[in-house]
Amino acid sequence: MIKNDLFLRTLHGESTERPPVWFMRQAGRYLPDYMVLKEKYSFFERVQNPDLARKITVMPIDQVGVDAAILFSDILVIAQSLGLQVDMIPEKGPVLQTATTEAEVAALNLENTYEFFRYATPAIEAVKEGLENRVPLIGFAGSPWTLLCYIVQGQGSKDFGEAKKFILNVPERAKVMLEKITEATIRYLEIQIDAGCDVVQIFDSWGGILSPTMYYEFSLPYMERITKAVKDRVPVILFAKGAWYALDKLNATGASALGLSWTTSPEYARKICGPKTIFQGNLDPATLLASPDVVAKATKKMIDSFGGQNHVVNLGHGVLPTTRVESAKAFVETAKAYPY
């Protein structure tokens, strides 16, 4: 039904004429037309209003030419669904009502998940309409550990020291929180899939700041639970930024593909996971700050090192806000020109 199904065929392990390409945060901050909408509407209006969600999600398909769309949203909606106030402060980023005491963790509320996410179905349906079956739509959520980072710290952080202190000092309370986040996330992904998302990705943006031992205890089991809950319905992509040491265990979850950071070489990933695993990534997003010819050369080298198969071309993390559209286009067009 979907005209350009290159991304889906790749995720199903088929051999393809070229690797598909999309990139994390492709719908957003580096696009001038997005910045116009950002000036006019609040962050959560842009997420929840079907017309805005459609416009923003479809924008990179028309303007940059990627092979997949990703729903415009934010990982912090799960914190909101649990009853916490989340504000997006310009220049500063998200500020959250925290939950750290036993009473605050007990009060995290799973009863309103469906009520809270009632905006999602019409928004996703509007996006699907806007896509006119041109490319598949990716839904997404954050990993439970990454959500805990924000819920405990209350804002972004270089080291999420408070979040780590929390899991070290009160591990059982942390696990109660992680269980609740996991359940809300599974429900939210089910809603996304019911409304038409063709693939889902779990972003463990702060996975790589944990030591391996802590990662295996506080992040991996919850990612695995989510993967197992939805993987029979749609392909699941796991992206654990910087958690190179967990590749073998992430691969064993049954996910369809693994996102790689730019510090994990394709050769290393292949050695650990074998020839069949589908990898997504992994150009350093800062590369797109360079001139288009430098971008094209670096992208080509990256694609070649993956070998052109079992690979979804992407960045190793979200596109930087200062990226120029020409450089993003050079990245996408290089992938589309494969084989060179």
Place this chain on the structure above:
Amino acid sequence: MIKNDLFLRTLHGESTERPPVWFMRQAGRYLPDYMVLKEKYSFFERVQNPDLARKITVMPIDQVGVDAAILFSDILVIAQSLGLQVDMIPEKGPVLQTATTEAEVAALNLENTYEFFRYATPAIEAVKEGLENRVPLIGFAGSPWTLLCYIVQGQGSKDFGEAKKFILNVPERAKVMLEKITEATIRYLEIQIDAGCDVVQIFDSWGGILSPTMYYEFSLPYMERITKAVKDRVPVILFAKGAWYALDKLNATGASALGLSWTTSPEYARKICGPKTIFQGNLDPATLLASPDVVAKATKKMIDSFGGQNHVVNLGHGVLPTTRVESAKAFVETAKAYPY
């Protein structure tokens, strides 16, 4: 001559009764007595005044009981020695005069290195006097790539996008800068060794934000050059934060020990480098935010996983400013209580 030579014996590959312990940024921001001096004197007064440098460097020996002292200074002194203005802005961190154009890079000045560092010899001699041969003194410098990050970006950054753009767009100009930084660093380390430093450490704080390919081109060769220049005089420790993928190549430089981030497991490091390599690390610094009993348990587990030999107990990065002194003491005392 040095009474507690456990650290030196370990770096020389000797079998020891217990692993030595010190930690990165042990002289500084988490110590109340340091904060008193910080209120009264500017950053560079604290570095350059022999009396202040002595007080601050010796403080953790007396107050926390570590087995080695590390000279109180900052990696950015190399940028100053090249003629760039560096200001330490409270709450914000360093702000540097940048050098990015061809003319600015050409103007980076190697002629004043010795003149600039004339404060270092009396400061180090005062420190040595204050130590009274109780423990060895570590000198240090930043890696050339890490210095380039600050000189191009002009301040701290999450991604050092401008620095990466610089090495991608004008790699030859970047290498001219790296050469100059390398030369200034070798001279500065020679001065430190001449004045009495027993060991030196190179901090590649931003090594791990480069892809392996970029690391091998823009960081490793300069670290190697510095190591080879001084390693016959004193043991050299290389700490490349997050650059797990380069462990084998860092090990081949001839350094006496390799610092490990907390995301690199001892098992992995041992597998890559073999049984003889001396590792330094690697407790997650955020662990010290937890209660002293949690710290003791985690430290014990970490030391056990290194096996008690060929190991310098340390953190996986600098101690966090919000660390309580009791927790830092619990870390040090656990190492000193080995074998359990």
